[in-house]
Structures are given as C-alpha cells and as structure tokens.
Amino acid sequence: KAGVTQTPRYLIKTRGQQVTLSCSPISGHRSVSWYQQTPGQGLQFLFEYFSETQRNKGNFPGRFSGRQFSNSRSEMNVSTLELGDSALYLCASSLRQNQETQYFGPGTRLLVL
C-alpha cells in the first residue's frame, strides 16, 4: 500500500505571497492532519479533517486554512506569507477519527524569502 504523499516537496516563496500544499492519504484513510515543524517551536498541530469536515484546529492565525475533498485528499493554504512561516509542513493520515495511529508523509519544506 502506498504511503502518504505530499506535493510539492520543496517550495520557495516571497513574503506576501500565498501557497497551497497538497496531501494524499494512505488509501482507505479518512482522517488527515497537518503539522508545522520549525527549529524554534518544534512540531505543532495545525488542523485535522475527517470526512471533509475540520474537526480540530491548532493555535495558528487565520492565514492558515485547509480543506479535505471527498476522496480524502487534503490541501492546506497559507496566505500573506511571513518569514516565520518557513518550516517543514507534515501531513499525516489515519484510518479513523479518534486516537488512531497517524502515518506521516515526507513533508513539504517551505522557505519564505
């Protein structure tokens, strides 16, 4: 079974731009979560989607948004990029919606200049 895939793997943007990251979960998995990883803040939860509905949201500004499609694929969007948004963005999928094991993708490394 194929793992979680994320595209693109690397991205360079400038301040003020917006970016969309994509995540395809493991086949059959219906929950997708997003995490931001930075050297200073570590791994932080962004949001979780299940059956196209956002179930949980972390403590991030409204510039961070996401959605999930009927095939469970998910996208996250960051608008008006700031230098501090430079990070590794990790997507994880799990079978169900509560305290399941999450399997992570390779991440998208975003650099904001």
Place this chain on the structure above:
Amino acid sequence: AQKVTQAQTEISVVEKEDVTLDCVYETRDTTYYLFWYKQPPSGELVFLIRRNSFDEQNEISGRYSWNFQKSTSSFNFTITASQVVDSAVYFCALSWREYGNKLVFGAGTILRVKS
C-alpha cells in the same frame, strides 16, 4: 493541559551501546495514547509504537523496547546494541480522548550513534 517533556536534547553513543530515551507526559484524561516516532534526516516521521493508557505492559520489538509507567507518567524507549542507522531524532507524543487524532509532541531527542 496536555504536555510531553523530553529532557534529553541530544545523546551520543558508540555503536553497540544501549541507550534509553526518556519521555514524561502530563494529562488529566484517563484515556490517552502515547506514541514514539523516529525522524531520520530525510524528514519523514516514522511510526514506532502506540500504547494506550490502560495497557502498562512493557513491549519489546527486536532491539527496541518500551517501558510505560503510569505512576511516574513516563514512557521510556530503549534501543539495545545501537547501530549507526539508529541515528535520528526521536519524538514522544500524546493524544487524548477529547481531541480526535491531534498529537502533542515533545521537543525530540537527537540520537547520534558513532561507529
């Protein structure tokens, strides 16, 4: 509030040494899950183990073993006879009943195994 503490920032060992990575957690929930993940230089988080709050049995998987003690809120991870390929960042994480699949991670422990 839920919190995971990994006090060891970095550990260096020589190949074939045993090494224990510490993890202390805080939660008021009685139903929760603890996890360990490995992050090699490639960046992907690799799942190692999941343990629920009602199962305090220790677990051994090859060279890996985990010691869960609710009395001390600890979930420590031991690698026996370490190998260079074990070099990575190891994260302990917590999820709890009221918050879906959200994981709270510790800061991670960098393990360097030298040949």
